[in-house]
Amino acid sequence: MSDAPYEIVIGLEVHVQLKTNTKLFCRCSTMFGSPPNTQTCPVCLGMPGALPVMNKKAYFLGMKTALALHCGIPKFTKWDRKNYFYPDLPKGYQTSQFDLPMSEEGYLDIQSTKDEFEPRRVRIIRAHLEEDAGKSIHDEVAGKGDSRIDLNRTGTPLLEIVSYPDMRSAAEAKVYMQELRLLLTYLEVSDCNMQEGSLRCDANVNLHIPTENGVIATPIVEIKNMNSFRSVERGINYEAKRQYDVWQETGKILGELPKQTRGWDDSAQVTRAQREKEESADYRYFPCPDLVPVVVTDEQIEEVRSGIGELPSGLRQRLESDFGLSTYTSDVIVNQGRALVDYFLELAATCGDHKLAGNWIQGEVLRILNDQEISIDEFKLTPSQMAELLRLVQAGDLDSSKAKDVFTAMLESGQSAADVVEDLGIERVDEGALEDLCRMLIERNQRVVDDVKGGNEKAVGALIGQAKKENPNVNPGQVRQICLDIIKNI
């Protein structure tokens, strides 16, 4: 990355569909996936004389998100109309917030678990509420110009979160999106499903290129239509390279060309200039006369703030400092969402060994969740069942490989750890008996003794194999240690 002859400058505009049962200005359902145009009414269809009434829940979900992003909440906010013509916008304007948004000036901290970049604070310019438009489905088969309009989505509450251009790589943009989604998930304000469009991202991207005459900036391009974290990363990287090539070819810099909108084509892995919009860029914003301004009190703000709960960044710190987990492990657990964190907390409390609990969740439990594509809620073993297993590991009754066997058997049979241990015939081997066995094997294998004495400790592996044949319940680690100790003392 850093060897590129330019710096990428990225700001993101993220649209979040808020999790309300009904739309922002009417009582229609916001459910995804219903037959087209079945969740509409005179208000969201923009029929003559129909009037909007604000959904207070949407406003408070927006405020909750803004507070979690450390934004300030003005006491007075209003609604504005953004005027433009498009068939999926039945009123001919979108009700949004222009000069007095519901929140301003916050930030989101991001860091890379893979050390792709230094930890960064991405500042938020504003987060404001607006209504979603409908969906246009363009059927361009064989020259037919038919378009279909589905207005189910029209009027769904959106929170638009606009960042400063603080990101410097596609990886940062991707992690910002991931961290934002995680935050929204913890807040329970959105489904955050990028495929269904409940989390959408537009990126404003340009380059700063050092030249002999100082640093120049390329014209800003807005990239739309990036429907996955991967496409955010790829789209921005593609666009950066493209802008560099164009600059080398044309020498055009910021201010010499109008802001362009390009769409990310995921199948072709390129950005394409979007057909110029039907309307000019002058949206003729003005205050919506059908809605009254929203005035909030300190008490209301504090009430919302008190309902926010523990957020990912705080939880990661707590898992590290209070539970002794590694940065990596706490990151992995927290990034899976609140439910897995709760599972961890319960398991850690029950089994007592926090690190062991953390490692098992990060390892075996997550492996199962990923393999079976299930969430922790669907995971078969309760924290107390898991704790029973971990206590056997702690007591030295099970080595890690046996513990994994028991874990697998528990998942298959639904039995308790003790039952599985019994079924598998696993018994703890008496230490005295184990030492006798080791001495016997050492006597039989003078060659191993010589090898170990000669500095090849690995040779002891042969003894472990033989010990297992004699007694399948032996703990390989224990065998190894006892044998090494005996040989050293010969």
Add this chain to the structure above:
Amino acid sequence: MSIIQKTATEQLALLRSGEITSVELTQAYLNRIHQVEPAIGAFLRVESEAALTQAAEVDRKRETGEPLGKLAGLPVAIKDILCTKDTPTTCGSKMLENFVPPYNATVVEKLQAADAVILGRTNMDEFAMGSSTENSAYHPTQNPWDTSRIPGGSSGGAAACISADMAPLSLGTDTGGSIRQPAALCGCVGLKPTYGRVSRYGLIAFASSLDQIGPLAKTVEDVALLMEVLAGHDALDSTSVDTPVPAYSGSVHQPLESLTLGVVNQHFGAGIDAEIEAAVKQAIATYTSLGATIKNIEMPHADYGIATYYIIAPCEASSNLARYDGAHYGYRTDHAELVEDGTDEGPLVRMYRKTRSEGFGAEVQRRIMLGTYALSEGYYDAFYLKALKVRRLIRQDYDNAFGEVDMIIGPVTANAAFSKGEKTSDPMAMYLEDLYTVTANLAGVAGISLPCGFTKSGLPIGLQLQAAPFQEEKLLRAAQMFQNATDFHTRRPEL
């Protein structure tokens, strides 16, 4: 005196006592409409069958002793701007020629709940833009006092049907004077309530921050009767205000014990017709004789009313009317018009342009363009924002005035009804029709127009009283005092 010449209040008493039935009353109006409507053109649609069915239902309820609403059995005409479920609502426009709303305006629901009989839809200037009803896409309406003249507008049909005895009560809307001006020119009573007093849900918007629905009738007490049903908070309209609704019809006959009326000097400046000035001054003298105190007051920003109004209203209209794009409902240009025509315009833009050029009349297009211009980048501050500031100053003028006086008294219009076609080619002259009325809309205060005289040629003259927000009750009582002392409201045109 025939039944239709009586006031709504008198008719209601006869209905209650059983001396007449709603079917008889409704039929009497339908007969009258049949007789005079060809000369007047007050209606866009008369719903005879539905009205008689409704009337019969009210009669049945009365006979069986079921509870009845406040307007039980009284016919009401509705301006064709108020959405009525499963009934065409055109807003006087070709754009909505075939539009049938799947919902009721809140006031329509209230009328139905009050057991009123809906008689039909009255004519209007397209999208309520106009002062003569000549901008109706369907036909003009004639002034019942002189059919060569206009009835005023935009609620021209609503006023004309009252003065021609084609309905006892009607609903109009007032954005800059559209109830009060036609009421004045047709010699009936019209009330523009305080902004927020009546729900706008289902009122097809012209300028949302100015529009209000209000009653028209022959007398103040009839207006009070209808107003009592219309007023009130509505959860469907965020701008409607939740304050109690007084029993207007109960208190309307109580004279105000003290009444201070403010007179604004500018109202009698250049441009006002001498006969109008004389009649209004005579009305002021009448109030003096009734014990009112008259005070001269200053409205320093009143002169900017028209300029302010003709920026704010078109700005809002340009946005409110964007929805008429041919995509979802209403008029759409012929499909054949959409084929490639060699321009670089896409088919969607072409559909929009042709649909809107063909579906809207000239005045509506003019105001959409004015508003679009005034909201555009680079003009917004100089026009729209400036207008908002002046609007606040005008409201301030009113607040100051109402600190000194109970009501403001003055003319409704500078002239009596003008001849058809007289101002159609001069939009500015037409806009000046709103000179005395727009400031009440800009400030959101209440205003009423009531008959206060006639010109030598026999045309009605209106008197305007304006009161502070939510003072409709006092306003109606003051107006009733005037009617008690005069008989202008009892005169009817010969048809």
